[in-house]
Amino acid sequence: MKKLVIYVHGKGGNADEARHYKNLFPDADVLGFDYKAETPWDAKKEFPVYFDSVAAGYDEVTLVANSIGAFFSMNALADKPVKQAYFISPIVNMEKLVCDMMTWAGVPEEELREKKTVPTNFGETLSWEYLCYVRENPIEWRVPTKILYGSNDNLTSLDTMRDFARKIGAPLTVMDGGEHWFHTAEQMAFLDKWIRAEAL
Structure with missing residues (x-):
């Protein structure tokens, strides 16, 4: 079975961040999406075209998306054949x-x-x-999704995240002391452990 992981970065991020996820999904090809969209309506045009171009020939597609990348993905890819999604500090x-x-x-x-x-x-x-x-x-999102959230997220409150997770039936993992941007060694170690545990 051919598996693909598409990584969608957050604001200020880049597609090169996808390299971090190659070890976490050893049996899949991992691609970073270097999108140009800055609005949800531009994402709605750009994201499906990219998805169709890279997903052809794969049996299974997993989405890993960060912050506004998760919001754009939910807005633009809701009707695409995504098997599962991992959202890190998503804007919900x-x-x-x-x-x-x-x-x-x-x-x-x-x-x-x-x-x-x-x-x-x-x-x-x-x-x-x-x-x-x-x-x-x-947002209308029905893809099986797992969410990672930092308790010190300055953009989305825990109540807002809990409400969204409940609405779409997504398990929510909260890192105590984690920030909106997971970037320190401790935060990335927590993220890696979370993906490995959820991927079992």
Whole structure:
């Protein structure tokens, strides 16, 4: 049986991160997806084309996705033949995250509706089009999924993650002291152990 693992990085990440996962899936080919999309509607065009081009000829496809890469994947690949998914710090409620960012930036919804885009002092540009899109296109994800979450995640609360995990029937593993970005030696060791245990 030919198996493929597609790795989808988070914001600021890159496809080279996929190399880390080769040892964790020794019986599969592992590819990193170097996507260009910065919005869910662009991802909806780009992701399925990539998936179809690399998945042809494989009997089984597993998705490993990080942060906004997981959100884009859920938005764009919901009807693709993905056998299972491993999500690391996924963005699971983008509407809530955008609204939280509006609160952090002191930008009321009326202002964003009028101005269309508002830059913030923490590096993100708020977008009325983005907020409307995520409200009008709720996530429908039925792929068997396992979720890894850090208790110190600054983008998604534990309650939000638990609600989502319950909704899609996904087992949720919480690393005490883990961050949104799993990158320290301790965090990566925890991640590796989690994948190996879940893959059994």
